[in-house]
Amino acid sequence: MAAVNLNMLAENASRLGMRLQETFSEHTRDLAIARGSSSAFLDNPEEKVKNIGKQLDSSSDREKLEAMKRLIAVRPHCASIAERRLIPPQLISRGRNVSEFFAQVVKNVASHNLEIRKLVYIYLLRYAEQEPDLALLSINTFQKDLSDPNPLIRAMALRVLSGIKVPMIGSIVVLAIKKCAADISPYVRKAAALAIPKIYHLDSTHQPELIRIISTLLKDQSPLSLGSVAIAFDAVCPTRLDLLHPHYRRLCRTLIDMDEWGQVDLLNLLVRYTRVMLPRPIPSRDANATAPFEVDSDLTLLLTSVEPLFQSQNPAVVLGVSRAFYYLGPPSDLPKIVPPLLRLLHISREIERVVLTNLVLISSTLSEVLAKSYMQFLVRADDPRQVKKDKVHLLRSVINVENYPSLLREFICYADDADDDLVGEAIQAIGYIARIIPESTQQCLTALMSFIQSKHDVIVANAVLVLKSLVQIRIQQQQNVIAAGGLPPQTFSPLEIISRLARRIDDIRHPKAQACVVWLVGQYAASPTPAENGTTSAAPEGIAPWAPDVLRKMAKSFIQETPVVKLQVVTLAAKLLVLCPTDRTIGLLYRYVCSLAQYDPNYDVRDRARMYRALLSSVTAGLYGEADSDREDVGGVVLRREQIKVVLFEGKASPDEDVTKDEDDHGRFGSLAALTGRWTGGDGYLPDWLEEGIESSLRDTEADMPQAPVYVSQSSSTARSIGSSSRASPVILTPTGGVSPAGSITRQDGGKAAYMDLDKFYEDAEDEDESEESDSEEEDGEEGEEDTASGSGEDGDSTEGEDHSEPGSDDHDDAEGDTLLNHVQGTTG
Numbered sequence: 007m008a009a010v011n012l013n014m015l016a017e018n019a020s021r022l023g024m025r026l027q028e029t030f031s032e033h034t035r036d037l038a039i040a041r042g043s044s045s046a047f048l049d050n051p052e053e054k055v056k057n058i059g060k061q062l063d064s065s066s067d068r069e070k071l072e073a074m075k076r077l078i079a080v081r082p083h084c085a086s087i088a089e090r091r092l093i094p095p096q097l098i099s100r101g102r103n104v105s106e107f108f109a110q111v112v113k114n115v116a117s118h119n120l121e122i123r124k125l126v127y128i129y130l131l132r133y134a135e136q137e138p139d140l141a142l143l144s145i146n147t148f149q150k151d152l153s154d155p156n157p158l159i160r161a162m163a164l165r166v167l168s169g170i171k172v173p174m175i176g177s178i179v180v181l182a183i184k185k186c187a188a189d190i191s192p193y194v195r196k197a198a199a200l201a202i203p204k205i206y207h208l209d210s211t212h213q214p215e216l217i218r219i220i221s222t223l224l225k226d227q228s229p230l231s232l233g234s235v236a237i238a239f240d241a242v243c244p245t246r247l248d249l250l251h252p253h254y255r256r257l258c259r260t261l262i263d264m265d266e267w268g269q270v271d272l273l274n275l276l277v278r279y280t281r282v283m284l285p286r287p288i289p290s291r292d293a294n295a296t297a298p299f300e301v302d303s304d305l306t307l308l309l310t311s312v313e314p315l316f317q318s319q320n321p322a323v324v325l326g327v328s329r330a331f332y333y334l335g336p337p338s339d340l341p342k343i344v345p346p347l348l349r350l351l352h353i354s355r356e357i358e359r360v361v362l363t364n365l366v367l368i369s370s371t372l373s374e375v376l377a378k379s380y381m382q383f384l385v386r387a388d389d390p391r392q393v394k395k396d397k398v399h400l401l402r403s404v405i406n407v408e409n410y411p412s413l414l415r416e417f418i419c420y421a422d423d424a425d426d427d428l429v430g431e432a433i434q435a436i437g438y439i440a441r442i443i444p445e446s447t448q449q450c451l452t453a454l455m456s457f458i459q460s461k462h463d464v465i466v467a468n469a470v471l472v473l474k475s476l477v478q479i480r481i482q483q484q485q486n487v488i489a490a491g492g493l494p495p496q497t498f499s500p501l502e503i504i505s506r507l508a509r510r511i512d513d514i515r516h517p518k519a520q521a522c523v524v525w526l527v528g529q530y531a532a533s534p535t536p537a538e539n540g541t542t543s544a545a546p547e548g549i550a551p552w553a554p555d556v557l558r559k560m561a562k563s564f565i566q567e568t569p570v571v572k573l574q575v576v577t578l579a580a581k582l583l584v585l586c587p588t589d590r591t592i593g594l595l596y597r598y599v600c601s602l603a604q605y606d607p608n609y610d611v612r613d614r615a616r617m618y619r620a621l622l623s624s625v626t627a628g629l630y631g632e633a634d635s636d637r638e639d640v641g642g643v644v645l646r647r648e649q650i651k652v653v654l655f656e657g658k659a660s661p662d663e664d665v666t667k668d669e670d671d672h673g674r675f676g677s678l679a680a681l682t683g684r685w686t687g688g689d690g691y692l693p694d695w696l697e698e699g700i701e702s703s704l705r706d707t708e709a710d711m712p713q714a715p716v717y718v719s720q721s722s723s724t725a726r727s728i729g730s731s732s733r734a735s736p737v738i739l740t741p742t743g744g745v746s747p748a749g750s751i752t753r754q755d756g757g758k759a760a761y762m763d764l765d766k767f768y769e770d771a772e773d774e775d776e777s778e779e780s781d782s783e784e785e786d787g788e789e790g791e792e793d794t795a796s797g798s799g800e801d802g803d804s805t806e807g808e809d810h811s812e813p814g815s816d817d818h819d820d821a822e823g824d825t826l827l828n829h830v831q832g833t834t835g
Contacts, residue, residue, distance in 0.1 A: 157191035199234035233268015329676030437472035467516035
């Protein structure tokens with residue numbers, strides 16, 4: 007018997023397994039799981055293409071679905087309509103025009119199979135613009151689908167209807183959007199909001215109607231659709247910020263419940279509204295105030311509502327909240343944006359690139375806060391080029407007395423990098439350290455002078471440029487100190503740096519670096535003393551000993567130099583001649599250089615030589631043994647030697663301090679313009695603050711209105727139910743901590759009862775109830791009949807207290823008291 011049962015169980019289990027397998031195969035046939043990859047739909051032989059029409063007319067949903075898949079050849083990973091719409095046209099039936107099946111496809115738009123409908127909608131979106139006449143055949147079907155019980159079908163119908171780019175159906179689409187904007191499903195209302203920009207770009211004459219629809223959608227209480235409404239608002243009426251007045255506070259409170267991308271869109275809209283409609287935070291006028299800045303209450307509401315979004319997992323939301331705090335919040339709140347932004351650096355390379363670019367824009371404003379986390383900005387070997395550049399900018403902006411030794415070592419290490427841009431940025435950062443931190447000058451100069459001996463032209467060129475800037479700034483500082491009557495600091499000698507550069511002029515091969523060295527030699531060639539250390543100098547009087555040798559070397563290789571170097575060589579020869587016009591060697595070098603420059607192929611060099619020849623005409627008179635009649639008359643005013651010195655040596659532009667400046671302007675922080683470097687429409691636009699915001703009452707709604715006190719008139723039955731006196735008296739219920747209006751309640755002894763909350767009211771009511779019961783027992787024997795006839799609350803001779811209620815029907819008073827009491831209980835409960 008047991009063996010038979012086991013056999014039956016085994017047989018039943020086998021049958022059940024076969025049945026499950028058949029059911030699984032039947033239900034997964036459309037998913038192509040049993041038949042392998044759906045790539046077979048991409049390979050359509052001609053015989054299968056001919057059968058598509060028959061399959062579309064078939065009564066089997068399975069054949070219709072297979073026909074639509076072969077017709078569209080949708081990739082299996084494209085799950086949603088939004089993703090399928092991104093497929094290029096060549097992937098739809100391999101670029102073959104299949105509009106011949108349009109009529110047969112339209113007939114299946116009302117199919118009960120949701121997958122078939124989706125594929126039909128994709129087909130219509132593909133061919134509606136090419137076949138506008140045929141697309142109009144499906145308009146009635148989509149209009150019927152707008153009333154379908156399934157909200158997904160209603161939303162898809164509106165999406166396809168608005169995606170058909172036929173201007174003649176604009177009015178029909180507007181009516182459909184208006185209908186869906188009042189739909190009970192928030193998903194359909196979201197689809198209506200997303201359809202508004204489409205119809206606006208198709209036909210902008212519908213703007214007034216679309217604005218009214220947007221005003222209706224702004225009243226939506228569902229967080230699902232508000233983000234799409236913000237997109238529609240920016241597309242149709244970005245300047246109509248007055249429409250947001252009655253919804254501003256509700257939108258601020260709803261922001262935290264919205265989807266992530268909806269939060270980004272709505273937050274950008276609220277930031278623009280705040281900048282236009284609310285006053286700017288100003289320093290507090292009260293010295294005893296707890297807050298250093300006076301901030302509008304509506305602005306505080308927005309900042310308080312968005313602050314929890316710093317913890318969002320979406321980097322766009324965190325960046326949007328940071329942008330709101332940066333442009334709206336008081337300066338005391340700016341440090342809040344740094345930790346969330348630093349958290350985003352480790353998510354991905356792309357996000358790191360975006361965050362670093364935005365941090366560079368605000369680095370000068372938040373340098374003290376960023377300095378605490380400078381370790382996160384150290385350059386890695388595998389960083390992209392732009393990331394390296396941004397990191398060096400950030401490290402440069404956070405330099406201070408505490409961290410400069412570590413950063414100086416980092417910059418010296420970066421100077422050996424293979425990226426030339428990074429090398430230049432690092433060497434310039436070393437010069438920046440030497441300028442802002444005097445204690446580091448000697449270390450920086452040692453590093454820069456070592457770079458001059460490098461075999462790489464890029465390192466040498468950047469080191470020379472930085473040394474030139476340092477020399478100019480230090481000489482200017484020494485002159486200012488001497489003019490003020492003080493002693494110059496003995497940190498390093500600028501002339502010693504120039505002399506070392508002059509002696510290494512042959513090793514400097516970069517044209518721009520050579521030009522810088524030649525300019526320095528000429529600008530500071532005047533020797534302050536006739537001799538050094540008591541020895542006789544071989545150089546001409548009034549000229550540094552290394553200056554004529556530089557002119558000799560550069561004149562020798564003048565023809566092979568670049569134009570930028572030739573210009574500085576001609577200038578050097580003119581300056582040395584003015585400093586010492588009696589030296590024959592300098593005069594011959596000047597004549598030789600000017601002769602070569604007079605016939606140079608570059609017109610700038612020729613013009614420079616011609617200008618100096620006319621400028622120095624009074625100095626060169628008789629210098630070459632020529633008579634006055636033999637010299638060319640260049641005309642113009644002839645200047646004296648002292649005047650020529652002023653022209654050549656003075657009036658130069660002050661050296662650039664190269665201090666990091668705040669590069670942010672016009673709301674670039676947190677926008678696409680920060681990455682692209684150019685204005686991208688309304689993305690980077692941020693209006694200026696107004697002097698005074700608009701009236702705050704415009705943003706008041708019924709929810710914000712203060713509630714008036716509720717007066718409850720209690721009859722005997724109502725009073726008994728809550729334990730109060732049998733005599734009707736006005737009772738005012740106030741919140742805990744509130745103050746009852748004076749004179750509103752009188753006690754039996756004539757004094758005023760100040761009921762601060764409901765607990766005290768109930769305590770007094772219980773005491774009065776006990777005293778009322780004891781008094782009623784004594785009076786029952788004497789005035790029973792009179793009390794019965796007169797009724798509760800109508801005895802004018804009562805000694806319990808004055809009756810402040812007006813005479814009327816007991817039933818009316820009871821009903822009114824019950825109604826008001828229920829209202830109070832519902833409000834306080």
